Amino acid sequence: MSDIKAVTQTHIITADCPSRPGTVDVVTRFLFKQGFYINEIHSFVDTDENHFFIRVEFRADTETEFNRESFCEQFEQRASEFEMQWQLASSPYKSKVVIMVSKHDHCLNDLLYRYRTGDLNIEIPAIISNHPDLEELAKWHGIPYYHLPITKETKPEQEAKVYQIIQDCGADLVILARYMQVLSSEMSKKLSGKAINIHHSLLPGFKGARPYFQAYDRGIKLVGATAHYVSDDLDEGPIISQCVETVDHSYYPQDLAAKGRDIECLTLSRAVRCHIEHRIFLHGNKTVVFAK
Template identity: 50%
Template sequence: MKATAPSYILSFTCHSASGQVARFSALLESQGCYIDELAVFDDAVSQRFFVRCVFHPQTEVFDPARLNQGMRDMGSHYQDLRWQLQDRREQARVMIMVSKLDHCLNDLLYRQKMGDLDMTVTAVVSNHRDLAPIAEAYGLPFHHLPLDPANKAEQESALLALIEETGSELVILARYMQVLTSATCARLSGRAINIHHSFLPGFKGARPYLQAHERGVKLIGATAHYITDDLDEGPIIEQVVDRVDHAYTPEDLQATGRDMECQALARAVRYHLERRVFLNDNRTVVLR
């Protein structure tokens, strides 16, 4: 939920070493800040340390620049220190990309309307016109960027320009049924979330529900992940599964899957907006 009083999220990661939490806590105390939430994880495999902290100033005067300088000073003690400071009163600006299927778009916009997703939707973008009425119903700009093999580079150039123009910090591929180029994936690294209608790494690519039916699976799922230039191989943020049986037709699997897709995508988006997600090589750390 959107904060009304001054409150901040500071997340950082660095190479594993001793004393990070003590030094960080002392830094916040020295600037008159009170820690409301603190979650940490030390990954023995990658030897990286991850911290997410929610805090509020206890004084009327708080200068984020001083805290950023304090974090830079911490960087002289800890290898490869990277951090983000987020004012919780500021909503993230989010662009949603779709094709013809509307269930994920409807779900995201409803959750945003009800305050479950604290974000400002800058635009709905599609390679088809079918979902323009939904964007119009929510009072959102709709941009039709048609796509064919001959104009892919031009279309993605227009997309990137639109992301820049609207100041969109996050791009959600809410059943956008096109593969983005390697160059665009690189530009959007760590800030574009896709929903795949399967429990990855199984059944990648097109028609996963039909693949699942042909294999007679007993569990199906949906996976929300950051995009990379490897199709459906990006770092996984959230997965949802449900049990099925031999009586399910491909259509039954699709109906069950729609609910899971909405759940997985909404959770992944919320985790990202709340600065809970850290990239850790080709994996993620999600601090809850």
């Protein structure tokens, strides 16, 4: 007889609705009456907007098979009384992720390491790039690599091919892991809430060529990175995660760049983890993030 104990299936409810008394009870009392055990719970009320958010991870207290259809039907009857919009996810939570990249490989390498070791519970059906440089890295991981060059004239055609790959893969998420191209307005709208971008956040801000050299010339003391959902406004989408670290006079441009790469990797992986674990609510131009 096997000594391996079966892993109990877990489930996640995420929901939001206008704030009113009883919103937490809608979820927790229902789960209690159904015989479920709550592993983790987060809730938040935006008092300015009078809007309520909740995320609950739960499991069955018995080995009874989970009847998803019955659960959803019964919960909807309760949730509809509160105008609650909700989603249910069940383990294993393995999101399909398409990664887009140009020549800088640090974020891609970090994501591939976390994917390979199981730190990020994802599948990567495709890597898309406008350059051929990182194809061998993709091949080493056994991941299809699509080299799709782009120019101003071919942008619509190239983006159509990119979007077709995303659809064919059934991707839940697109990660722009230092993809050094601005997505068109049409593409940004298609990927709304499903594409995460990463960029440096030097303080004060420096744009254009050689930002770390500009930062060095100004003697900056903070280096950071921002991960956000893609929007029609360049680098202005809803922020998911930000990290910052102090630097000093001893950091030359190459040191600042190295520090920046490390922070970008960490910030991006945190944002991806929050997304695939259903910890993010889009809330207008902002996000509500129930980080673990």
